[in-house]
Amino acid sequence: MPAAARGARTRFLLAAWRRDGQDVADIFLSYSREDAGRAEALSDALVAAGYTVWWDRKLTAGERYSEETESFLKSARVVLVLWSRFAVNSVWVRDEAAVGRDTGKLVPVAFDGVEPPIGFRQIQALAVDDSAGAFPEDSFRILTKAIARKLGQDVDTTPDALQSPPTPAPPARKTAAAAGRGPIFAALAAALAAAIIYFAVAPSRTAKEADAMPPGAALTVPPFEVEGANASLAGLATGLTHGMRAMLRERGFDVRGYQFPDRAEDASAFIGKLGVDYVVRGTIVEIGDALLYNVDIVGAKSERAVASFQMQENSRTDLAIVRRILDRIAETLAPKAPAAGPVSEDADFYIALGLVEDAANQTDFAAARTLFERVMKRDPNDARAHALYAYTLASIDRYSGDSRTSGEAAGAALERALALGGADSDAYFARAVHHYVYGDDFARLDRAEEDLKRAIRSDPGNMRALRWLMNVRIQKGDYAGAIKIADRALALSPDYRDVQGNRISAQLSLGDRDAARGALDALLEETPDWAWGRRFRASIAITDGDFDRARSEISRAESLDAVGWNAELLAVVEANDGSLAAARAAIDLQADRTGLDPAWVAYKKAIIAGDVAAGHAVLKELVARETRPRQRAQALVASGFMNLYENDPAPAREQCAESARLSQNDANREGPPELAEVCAAIAAARLGDAAPAKALMARFERARARADQYRPYWSESLYAALQAETGDSEAALDTIDALVKGGWRTPKTALCRHCVHLSVADPRGLFARLVDEPRYRALMATIGAEKP
Template structure:
């Protein structure tokens, strides 16, 4: 409940914001109003607003951490001194630190490792002391608020070896820090301190751009976006343990109409100590240089050597035009929300605007190529496919022309060629992209699926494991591995990978589909039907798989009803799936008629024809070999 008459002011280093969020939330649930700079308004009067709130608060909770007691914590010490003079000072320690000299007369309450349990004695001590100060009681001396130190085992269970609560409510640990992880890192989402929630796209985008830059540093493993964002609300040590990395980068972004402040820290994931930190106060438009400087400083702190031109390579394909960069980040945020035809079109509009502001923005061309391919493939007007895919290929080629070493450019061209059924050209570009630093999760997912569908099983498996190592909490990583294993006819292994993905996100439809298909081909019809029942009733893949399951269960009429429903709802968009059903029903002529139609409209579903288990019944037919030859598989 922020406001000018807030009961409590929270003073802390901006980089500790996520660690203080449970405390703020808990205090607000007690009916107390809390102000912290997450509530600050936009504009250029930050310090004035902070001073007004500090002077008005009845209690000032000062969070002492490794950062706030260090050289960069002068603002926290200043706020603590003002609160002490007014008799509103209440210190808490969120790390194993002592308050700076001069602030020891009031015992700090130790809440390190506390995760939000309101029954915890540490929180109850903070709550009691807060209410006392609000009621006008002077804070008491060192012995008065002391609480027993939590035992080492409890800290390990609740902190350094923390498990992660995901959206599914399932708790599990994916990684542990080890000596071999010294050159592995995760960039957590940067805190948005601009006072406007709508600016979150910018702070999240800055973090993603930094991941991209760091991923270009030889010898450095960088955790991808999805997994990094899922640990945004845990401390650095817990995040490092969960993701299995050696170090964590955290930071914050605050911008006004004229200035931007980006703060970044490199934190040792083993002991939580700060290895490097820097505050950048720059004019708007300097973000590209800041990102490059941060990546360079992190490399130096990790004792990684960049080549002579390595610093320039960190920002390959980017833009120094602030307006273009901002529009690009907006487009990326739109796609993060929900990828569908509407968001594809909105993102393309934003990419176009970015390119208009910077005609040499290689990343914008590459991303537009991918999204235009997705949009074109989602449309049922096949007459427009040739133009849509040709335009997308031109944008991908432009990205490569502008930045030949841009990984996203080559993976975008691979994606377009794949959809145009140029499998040999797609494979060459995927391999080129994979040879360059900076691959993102989306590119790896596409490459794994493509390799698995074409039958490059060993290569696909190795790449799938690499994808999972870079994005261990991303359900798509495990789901893509499941589909690859399904194409390899390893149904039990596919089922295990799908189950891991569904622990992360229980309702992810592509994973439910591959789980059901694996169960179906293992002969576990009842379990397969149960899986398919979790899909939307009109889901195309669910309709086709249920039609196959019904046929295998001896209900030909139900199979036909489901097949016709798919044909009626989706028309030519379902032609490859219709061919699968006919193949499984032993209807060879109908299967090949559907496949011929799929070839006529250039359906990308034909990618799987060579290894798709549902097509096994037709492989000995001479028409199958003829069709494979026409597709010119590598």
């Protein structure tokens, strides 16, 4: 087909793709710019076969994305990726392939004898030899059948056009350098020579072996059930399920689903959301001293049994049966899947695995530590046990607040795990947590992020690693990046509440309060007994100034899960409603549940009573005795703001500057300034030196430009205070006006460790320079703030 005709047809199809105002195509074609010829020829063949295909024929080095590209990528029903020796090194192709994989739309093709990169091998790629200058006819038939399956078409009744590619002979190729991104060769030849066809799948599988699962087929493994009330068996079943999911992924299976609903009807609906082809269900039955394992493999849509089998294990401690179950599943669904790698046969390992997968508190990790120590003693070469033991030790230290207790032991376990090999994803994940807990600078987050990425590349379904990567990005201030990781995790397990909650937290940080509030309300309607969600909703209600809603949510959370956060939130609500006795009782309850330092307890009680002198005396005592760097930094910044409140800027500047120095290892130097820096700059301005405040304002303005990493709800209020301190009251009022219109509300008594300055209408507070301004008073009246 002449290039002009192809261009006209492409323009026509682009117009036809606008459906209801949305960009829509059957197929999004992802390729490296060096493979433009392949992409164009294959696109023409697929269009001739009746499909709509979108591909960007204008790619240039270093450029990729446009709004149009992203729109078609999201809306396409199939993401067709052309892996080649160029594409495997393209971050753009990898990102587009990740979208296809994570949404269940990926259909991969491999040229040049390459394997897809790690992270994309769990979905079969159609390997094609086009060295003769054309896409082989048989390969095209296989490809169109795979596409038809993705589109929900009956592969036996698809149009004849799908059975063979178009016929014009291709011209000689031009190099990419000479041709740019224009056409390189025309449509596929009619008499296409037979070519070597093979499926490249998981790393251990030979290139020519094809398994029984269709390209892109996926499965899920719901939690194994236990007949009876044996608690130890319930723990075993939980860990066994998690372990089998990971080991099936290692064998090349696309396994989805992590956190399943408890009720059967909800679980059935959840499986429907996963878009899988098969469901592997298991039941453990206690028969005397033996355990009977019943396993059913059913079609997810038909609900018809594909295979059912029973296996009996006479030992409660040695589980050789795990490998046999894995082998039987593989034989049924993918006879030529690679053999299983190292498989733990220790029941203690699986019980511990269940604890660390779903651990909610330090007690779970402590129990897991003992179990992993037993496993390693019995089998010193269990790499996964060593890796997860290191993660467990680091988690215990993280919960306790003493980050040095087990650092060396955790490091030694990590070295052993990496030396043994065979548990790369778990080992990289554990090393990331080790960086996070035992590192002493902000760069520890970068090191943790890199190892988390390695863990995910090794096992794209490692939900622990995905969840931690999301949290690390939030801590780094990369809120948009955290949302992307959350979406990737939710594509694998749509109802994963921890991830949904943190995604909403990232939305809030970006200032998208209405969307975040709406998303959380929808989740709570769907899952009314989600205690963490109730607490989170209460905290949003507090910042909205809706104390009745906050009190209601706290009460509901307390009935579900009595923790210290409930009491902390309740203290804020009662203090702002003027119920001082109730607020003091809530502070005491928080201290009982969390072990809060008595000095902070006394400080909080003094603040809600308005006794500034007593509160400041407590802080002075705390500063005098506290030597731990992070805890001392907190006391110093609180005392510094108290000095500002009492109009004593000289000690405020000194204390806040020291706090900033102590916190610099935790500070993101590319993000907006930290609170202690703002405190020191305000103090300097009140002493006549406005230069530090102006320098920080410039940093705020630079950070503002990175909208995906900026917290307007918090940072803009500090920016406004600096504007006021440098004499630009009108600019400060404009900033606050925009905040109020965006929903900004601040409780008059926030009760954090440095929040005395947040009484926004107090003439000695954060906005002391503005409280006499009529416009400021009007803004505060708008949000119902306390009048000075």
